Amino acid sequence: MKPDHRQTLTIAGAGLAGALLAALLARAGWQVEVFEKRADPREVGYEGGRSINLALAERGLHALRQAGLHDAVLAQAVMMRGRMVHFADGRTALQRYGKDDSEAIWSVHRGRLNLLLLDAAQAAGAKLHFHARLDHVDFDAQRARFIDDRDGSRREHAFDMLIGADGAGSALRGAMHAVAPLGERFESLGHGYKELEIPPATDGGFRIEANALHIWPRGRYMCIALPNTERTFTVTLFLPQHAGQGAPGFDALPDATSARTLFEYDFADALANIPGFDADWSAHPVGQLATLYLDRWHLDGRAVLLGDAAHAMVPFHGQGMNCAFEDCVALARHIDDADDFAAAFAAFEAERLPNARAIQQMALENYLEMRDRVDDADYLLQRDLERLLAIRHPERFVPRYSMVSFRRVPYATALARGRVQRELLIEATRGCLRIEDVDLAAADAMAMARLEPLEELPLPGETFQSTTG
């Protein structure tokens, strides 16, 4: 479709996905209006609530490139070359994410990224409305009601179509569900998270390695830390909600003193760098983690969901935002390609829903891998062989982590090829203790026989260009 000035695209939610989508669609020439329940963060400062920083990888970077924001975002990001694993005995080891610095991920500040996206959306011509919480939708009359939570005042808005970028608790999803069930299923992980801060060192520098994602795996739970440009780190503790089977849980840590005892035992080297531990613990809430599955994401041409509103996932692959950004590019492309909105939304759902399912599953799998396996001997041997095969067969054997983080092949492809590769690694390392024990010729033969070259697979929408951008 060519942009039609008699039609307005109305977006609910000006978070990460809503703001980027508004920028992309406005740049393509569409009239866009965005309604956000919170205050304008550019006026009141960012009132976050959820994770302070996020890992940005190639999928997200590619989407930002489409909006002309790649360089501006990277200028405010800290490179993370790999995972710095802090073992229980105090040793540390850096596990590189990629082959060199061209394959790294980036720690970005959620609030600053959101500000940049809002500015870009506005500069491209999108109209932004704050203090406007989507509350009720009449799909027959095509009218939506928004509430200003400061005083409870209401405003009505006539829409042509609604796009739900209003996050995991999406009000649009609820309204769509009332008209035609979406097959909604929430699966709680049973684990929550809490954030703490490592401030700069007394000399103003970073207290621990700056260019890494730190991880303290402890079997059934773990801590991670991501660097900030301010030379601080945001630490996140992931822990079962309920204590049991010898493992601690948030319910058994009623106060900072009991939490401190856990940290003294399990995360002593982290605790030594968190001088505000007690205050952080008391002030920060425990966040919930869940996966949201839907069977449908759209209501003919009148409404569609994307990002967390459509497919919230657990954060252990660092892909929720990256996937949401990829959704934005895909939706803009389908709107460009299709003859009407119903066809665009249907094509978007058909392309993205299976891929959302795949990354949701990989994110769940990564929790087990991160908290329990990164210091396991079998796992380390398989990673060694994986690295070797990736060098020997660069076009065929691409580690699953790399397919997810450094490539843009569909997530479903990464999941399927990852399965084949994992089987291969298990078979080729069976009975081996060291990489020298592995029969490389046999591993090579398996790679050749079981894996087609990856680059021959087409990428979705490689040809999409926004009309004016």
Ligand code: FAD
């Ligand atoms: P949101 O960012 O939640 O934005 C939704 C917006 O809608 C908000 O501004 C909200 O105020 C607004 N809104 C809500 N309801 C209404 C309403 N009724 N009316 C109007 N506006 C409304 N992802 C990564 O890629 N990398 C990471 O490293 C990473 N780490 C994470 C760590 C944690 C602990 C968590 C919880 C998540 C992490 N994620 C990460 C996932 C990422 O935060 C989400 O996937 C991403 O924020 C989704 O963006 P969104 O725009 O869909 O939703």
Ligand code: E0Q
């Ligand atoms: C990344 C980057 C919250 C979070 C975010 C992440 C990652 C992890 C563990 C977590 C996965 C990884 N990872 O290191 O394999 O790559 O974003 Cl817990």
